[in-house]
Amino acid sequence: MQVRIISRETIKPSSPTPSHLKTLEFSLFDQIAPKAYFPTILFYPTNDGPVKLAQLKKSLSEALSRFYPLSGREKDQFCVDCNDEGASYSEALVDYNMLEFLQPPKIDLLNHLLPRQPWVTCHDRASAVCLAVQANVFNCGGIAIGVCVLHTISDGITVSAFLKSWATIARGGDDVQLFCPDFTTAPTLFPPRDLASLTCSNRFLSAWKKEAICVTRRFVFDANAITTLKANAKGEYVSNPTRYEALAALIWKCLISASMTISGLPSRPSLLEHAVDIRRRMGKPLSGNSMGNVIIVANAVYDPADTNITLPDLATVVRQSIEEVNGDFMRSLQGDGGFLLISGYADMLTETLETEKPESVGFTNWCNFGFKEIDFGWGGPVWVGISGGVNLSYVNRVLFKDMECGKGIEAWVTLEEKEMAVFENDPHLLAFALPNPCVSRP
Template identity: 90%
Template sequence: MQVRIVSRETIKPSSPTPSHLKEIKFCLFDQIAPKAYFPTILFYPTNDGLLKLAQLKKSLSEVLSRFHPFSGREKDQFSIECNDEGASYSEALVDYDMFEFLQPPKIDLLNHLLPCQPWVTCHDRASAVCLAVQLNVFSCGGLAIGVCVLHTIADGITVSAFLKTWATIARGADEQLFCPDFTTASTLFPPRDLASLTCSNRFMVAWKKEAICVTRRFVFDANAITTLKAKAKGEYVSNPTRYEALAALIWKCLISASVTISGLPSRPSLLEHAVDMRRRMGEPLSGYSMGNVIIVANAVYDPADSNITLPDLATVVRQSLDEVNGDFMRSLQGDGGFLLVSGYADMIAEMLETEGPVSLGFTNWCNFGFNEIDFGWGKPVWVGHSGGANLSYVNRILFKDTECGKGTEAWVTLEEKEMAVFENDPDLLAFASPNPCVSRP
């Protein structure tokens, strides 16, 4: 497959940022987010993709006038300067039929549809764009919109809100436009000088290094999820959620892969999963609160023997999530958040030094609405992320809805030797279909 870039430019907001929003403070959780781009690719089966480009380009300029940080630049560790310097924009022609590309999805080629390398630490923070977009037109006319957002300014819900607003503007809808709030989170959880932290990145344990990794897609249909939830039931968790059951299964298979590769008994295992603070805390946060409005729940499993069960792990996942309630998050306001991050960093540093745990990081994008984003020619036939053997953070797992909304896709990124064992785990294959085809609309 050849992807030929035919144009590159910078898109600036259609109207200047108001003076009182020229500098926006990071919240504490923006500061400790990975300094990397995270990707989304939306596939649309239109037959006239080239004709859509002008519409998308104009509406991108308009949405940037609402999402001011997306066209700004990082000023320092405490704030972003909304200076309207703009977002990176490129157009590409792909000599491939889109549905052939999706039968099944060519995961190893996905990064060619992105405007920059995802999941690699960005060291040029002062001049790095916060948003990069690549519009890919396939030979059949199908269109894939590749988007990379700097994690410093956004979590998954923020990116979803941005894309939905862009789509609303593009299709000229009459509905009220989204009004993002980039200030409440930093008021509640103010930025701090992180130089004193032993571990300045909350994901350093799960993604403690960059390495050549591979990404695989595993799909769990509705029936498989129902069966899995039944098998994950236990004394403490009698009604596991979809997320708890899936996290327990993948965690179990990753622990097994680690044991197989090392030839040693199970080590302690640490799972970190991002939790949306908006839903759990409530006011003054809301669905309009933008940035990294997430806290990480930590689940540690230290097996007494090698007989690891799904109910055991589902219980640990449930207990870790139960601890992240509204009262807990309100305690993070002011100095509370910094004290928590500092104490957690010290604990992790000690654990790494003495026990060397197996570690992994989970993100759950189910129910974020990516499958509903309509720019005026219908919903996407599929939503992809990144793939191939590339330099990346290790041990990354992302859940998202299938295109029909009834199942779940698990995107797993591991080093090659771990993936070779993990993807052949009989427990995983009993429930998941590895990278099935995407249905035509």
């Protein structure tokens, strides 16, 4: 497949950012988020893609006026300079038919549709755009919109809100339908701090931002598989596991098994770190309109003294870790409390890494984020991709998202190649998952 870039430009907001909003402080959670681009690719099988590009650019400019930090640049570790320098925008021609590309999805080629290399630490603060877009037109006329957003200023909910707003503007929606983002509340509640005072900050951050040459695979769990999996994950403590708890338990179990096989050692402790949305858990003054990294990492540790690892055991550990992120806990994170807790966690994690050397894996859940509702005027996407191929990337990552058709879940797993070779052939995984099936039209 050939992808030829035919234009590159910078798209600036349609109206300037007001002077009182020119400097946006990071929240503490923005500061500790990975300084890397996380990707989304929306596939629309239209037959007149080139005609729609002008509409995309104009509406992008208007959307940037609402989501003004995406047009800025990081000033330092404490804030974003909302200077309206703009977002990177490129257009490309793809020598391939989109529907053939999706039957099944060519996971190894997805990164060619992205404007930046995803999930790799970005070290150049001065030149790093906060948002990059690549509009890919397939030879059939279909459009794939590749979006890369700098994680230090946004989480998955923020990206979803931006894309929905951009799409609403593109299809001519009125102001009543438009989202009103709030970028200032989270930094007020969880102010930035000098992370240099975290004596073990480098080891703390590297624990869940390890980079290696790795590969990404897509596994699909249809509604029937999810129902069966939830039944199998029931236990004494968790009698009604959620979709997430059941699927996280299965993936985690298979990852532990793969790690044991590769290392040839008895099972060692496994650390699961999963992003938990704190908007609804904390409540006011946060709301669904609160933007940025309004998430905290919950930690689940499994120390298998008994090597007979069961789904109910792991589902229980996952549930308990999420339950700890409650309203009282969130209120304790405000002001200086958040920094003290993060510092204490950094010390604890560093000691654990040095003494027990656990295998760590990061989980992100994008289910119910509404990506399949993003309609630029030609219907919702037929499919939403993430990234793929063999690349330098953060390793040991798992991302869940809804299927565009039906009530199933896609699991995107990124591991080092030798571990992936074991993981993707695990019989427990294959009993439930369809490895990279074709995309069904909604």
